[in-house]
Amino acid sequence: ALVSGDACSLSVEQGVEARLGTRLFPHYGSRETVFGGAVTCPAHEGMHLRENHMIAEIVDEEGNVLPRGEYGELVITTIGMAAMPLIRYRTGDYTRIFKEPCPCKSPLLRIDRVTRKGPGAEILKLDEALFGLDGLVDFHAKYAGSAVEILALTLAEPAQAEIEAAARRALPEVEVRVTARKCTRSDRPLYPGKRSLENAEAL
Incomplete structure (x- = not known):
C-alpha cells in the first residue's frame, strides 16, 4: 500500500x-x-x-x-x-x-x-503519541491561549487519563486539556484537510 x-x-x-x-x-x-x-x-x-x-x-x-x-x-x-x-x-x-x-x-x-520544526511540529508529535493508543480513532487539537485542547474519539469507552498522559509526554512544555468520547456512526473525520494544531482564535 x-x-x-x-x-x-x-x-x-x-x-x-x-x-x-x-x-x-x-x-x-x-x-x-x-x-x-x-x-x-x-x-x-x-x-x-x-x-x-x-x-x-x-x-x-x-x-x-x-x-x-x-x-x-x-x-x-x-x-x-x-x-x-x-x-x-x-x-x-x-x-x-x-x-x-x-x-x-x-x-x-x-x-x-x-x-x-517550528509550526507544524506539535501535531506530528501528538500523532505519534496518540495514534499509538489502542482504540483511538481520531483526534483534533487546537491552541486555546497557551494551552492545547484535544478532542479524542475512541472505539470503546474513552480512557481519558491514558490519552492525557500520552499527550502531555508529547508536549511537556504546554498545558494539555483532553475531552474524550466514544465514536459514533455519524462522526466524520475531525480534519477535513491537512492536519495541524490550530489556533482557536482563528477558527
Missing part, C-alpha cells in the same frame, strides 16, 4: 500494516514539486529521491549545505518545470540524506523520515 497526502506517523504505519497484513510504502512530495519527491523501496530504510525530477540538499538555519548524514531542512531545486521552476526552495521539512548505500542496491539517494 502506498501512503501519501499528509505526514503519517510511525505508530499509524505500524497499526495499518498489522491490520492489512502488508507493508506500507510512504511517499514524500508536495504541490510545489508536482508531488514527485521520494518513495520507499522494499528495503524500507528511507525514501529514494526522484533525482530525475529534483535536486535535494540539506541545509542549516543559515542555508549552509550540511554533509550527508546530518539532519537539517530539505531544500529542493526542480528539474524541467518550465512554468514555475524552484531554486533551493525551502520546504520547512526536516530530514537527512543518508550517506550509506541502500540495501536494495539502488543508486538513488535516500532521505530519512520527514518531520517538522
Whole structure:
C-alpha cells in the first residue's frame, strides 16, 4: 500500500500494516514539486529521491549545505518545470540524506523520515503519541491561549487519563486539556484537510 497526502506517523504505519497484513510504502512530495519527491523501496530504510525530477540538499538555519548524514531542512531545486521552476526552495521539512548505500542496491539517494520544526511540529508529535493508543480513532487539537485542547474519539469507552498522559509526554512544555468520547456512526473525520494544531482564535 502506498501512503501519501499528509505526514503519517510511525505508530499509524505500524497499526495499518498489522491490520492489512502488508507493508506500507510512504511517499514524500508536495504541490510545489508536482508531488514527485521520494518513495520507499522494499528495503524500507528511507525514501529514494526522484533525482530525475529534483535536486535535494540539506541545509542549516543559515542555508549552509550540511554533509550527508546530518539532519537539517530539505531544500529542493526542480528539474524541467518550465512554468514555475524552484531554486533551493525551502520546504520547512526536516530530514537527512543518508550517506550509506541502500540495501536494495539502488543508486538513488535516500532521505530519512520527514518531520517538522517550528509550526507544524506539535501535531506530528501528538500523532505519534496518540495514534499509538489502542482504540483511538481520531483526534483534533487546537491552541486555546497557551494551552492545547484535544478532542479524542475512541472505539470503546474513552480512557481519558491514558490519552492525557500520552499527550502531555508529547508536549511537556504546554498545558494539555483532553475531552474524550466514544465514536459514533455519524462522526466524520475531525480534519477535513491537512492536519495541524490550530489556533482557536482563528477558527
